[in-house]
Amino acid sequence: MKTVMNWQEWASHDATALAERVQQGEISAAELAQQAQAAVSLINPQIGSVVELFDDAIAAPQTDGTRLDGPFRGVPFLMKDLGPGIKNRLQEQGSKFMQGNRPAEDAFLTTQIRAAGLNIIGRTTTPEFGVCGSVENPEVYVTRNPWDPAYTTFGSSAGSCASVAAGIVPLAHATDGGGSIRIPAGSHGLIGLKSSRGVLSIAPALSDITGFVSTQGCVSRSVRDTARFIDSCRGGAPGEFMPYWESKQPYSEMIKHDPVPLRIAVSHEWGNYRSDAHFVSELERTARFLKELGHHVEWVTPQVDFAQAFEAQTTCYISNFAQFIQRLLEKKGLSSPPEALVEPINIRLWQKGIDMSYSERWKMQDAFNTVSRDLGRFFQQWDMILTPTFSKPTPLLGEKKYLTLSDNPDVMDWFYNLWDIFSYTPLASLTGTAGISIPLAWQQSGIPLGMHFQTRQANDGQLLQLAAQLERALGGSFIRNNVPQVHVSR
Template sequence: MSLTFEEYVRHDATGLAALVRAGAVTAAELVEVAIARAQQVNPPINAIAHPLFDEARAASALPITGPFAGVPFSIKDLNHPVAGAPLTHGSRAFAGNIAAEDGEATTRFRAAGLVPICISTSPEFGLSVTTESTLFGATRNPWDLSRSSGGSSGGASALVAAGVMPMAHATDGGGSIRVPAACCGLFGLKPSRGRTPIGYGRTEGWGGLTASFAITRSVRDAARLLDAVAGAPAGARSVAPSLAGSASEAIERAPARLRIGIPRQLLAAANLHPDCAAALDDVARLLSDLGHGVEECQLDLSGLAEAMTVTVAAHTAALLDSHGAARGKPVEMDEIEQVTAALVALGRAAAATQLIAADGAFQQAAIRMAELHQRFDLILTPTLAQPPAPIGEVALMRDPLSYASAFAAYCPFTAIANQTGQPAMSVPLHWNAEGLPIGIQFIGRLGEEAVLLSLAAELEQARPWFHRRPVL
């Protein structure tokens, strides 16, 4: 059959792959539908850093194997090279940089049968929770074009929400899978530290803070993709504990009665927007109705923001110094965003003892979280403290002090899972009166993605979201 867009978008990646296996459609037909949709919606959402249309057409004409054989996909423009394609990290300082070969994650995605049709946008070096850059402009939310699609995987979330593809590669150093998933009404799982490869020529990013995986429309796609690409890269210092069975098996079984803690004191201090508070209360009631135990808990995040800032600043400064040396010309401050420049200055001035203290703070946080998880299986918060941000409100081109204030008020809950290495997910369980998605975050024990996915599948069945699509 010849697949229309409306038929295409009714399927998740698992469903599209099943059509290909059954011979109902070809990989080439899926790619053409995805390209046509991308060409239609990218002008308003601005989510493509670089098209790979010709490469995708050529790949789809060849025999493809794997659990997602023939399914269109995108790779994020951050640390994950695609051979022959630009890799700019959202920065003018890397404009013209071409990847010589695929990175490990790209290799695994291809082995799973996925067909990259484009490189998705990222803010500079993945430093923000919106996706806005001087190089590419602002990536916009398909639910409301005046608002951000989130960051730093905002290109991925916008493409999936707009129906270009059913799932897309994303990375997460402080919430960058969960935040855009929340902004665009999608499912976003950040795996445990050491579960998946995080980039090219390294096994950790930002000293172990980062993770790499995907944003999806369905829970089963996330589970089956995790089964397909999981495994720490060779030489990794951090290797995630083995999953309890496969992720695909986890979504087929109902979760045991879970003990779920809500850090009310932390939430009160964060000054939640009423829509986010209402979403949290609504989901707490849903969880109780499903038989889970929900009660208040204590979670102390003091000192972690400073530790995060100095760590990210030092790594950003080192990246630019390395790039300047490689190209034979130092990176000038007018080649990078205003906030990035401030971070680079901070990173260059940081003492080694500050980095050691920051690492110690992360270790202490992991210990405190492990103690908390002796009582609670999961920790529950809104993904964000506010609905999706207006364009420009949390952009790297702002004055650094006002940016820091806006960032802290907008996104106070996600980074803890990066600092401790735990898995976490944003689940699209609530829409506000304006029709904007409000994501809900669950944080699990290290290595226990199966628990998260099992609950996510139960929630997806109790309150389906797959049918919800923005009108563009």
């Protein structure tokens, strides 16, 4: 299979660097796509991160309207198999129930991605409907962490993170409804930004504030790639029910300058949840690093009712998901999810949520309001708060209690098992605020450990500024000479 670079050279390029080489005429978009195809052939048998490649988009990158004069100049891009639809392409959402599903049109964000010059060459793995934190249903597929294939990828943007970490592509699509960009980015040594609500469109999905707990985005190996992605793809679709934020200056320009000295709170005590002891030591080390860069750092926890927040978030997920399943059932003329085609916990979520009352939803939305305003007051005094991206070590594959294959009869207990390990990221999803996982630490297993910074709404640019400052302070690369066990350069 044709390649135009050796694998060390390929892995050393971020998407911005590849686009520059295309613009200078040194390489073509088709040659980049062919190299990414070769990388999939090399890597996918070992980690199972890519579901399908689109041969026509590889052969002709302008397929389906990709703008080769856009900022990314035809750089190959993988789309998570969940979220924005791609016209006439399969989107099966990690589920046997969805096999054969083909959206009839491109989602708005899909058109933005194409206009940005990203060539969508394939789709990546996700747990069924993106619900749980690992991709491991042997009847569908299993995705492994390239840093150590014995470990889970976390999720739900599992295949995208594994593909970028292993060097298949430098940039990939991801979605985040409670940490699904940030958590797997944190365990893969990647940058994972969950933008503020009102930056990237989720059209044509829910025009309802609780629908916007889930946002779109990307995972990358460089801050400038993430900044360029947001600059190029942001904005609301026709008919959005709320305003969309605009930045006075492109993020790609903002990140060239260090932020002013920031007031950064630090905590790992999040309601009833606490971090693993090693994670606390890595958090302390990160706090010292921030102080060395001139930032004011204190150990402070927001005065937020975390129990209320987790309860409301759980209610939101269950009720939204039940209605999502119900619409699928109605389209297929079914009265309940088939046990042979839908994973057990997802059936129980439908059962739990399908008859949820308006009063329960009202109580949930009231909690959304209270928690959001309490966090807003906190961010009047603090620019950011730092925690680990997750609170417990990345599990080995097969930890069934985190999977939607679990036989746990109690859906609420199953969810609270998730919160026990994914403690820190859901708050930004509930409140619509911005959060980013930055690869600044390591787990004792040798797998990366992200550090998670949260900030107020529409302050995404300052998160990226800080990330770029940290990246420069570390010599221009967070991971430096560390390479996953499964990688194109090995």
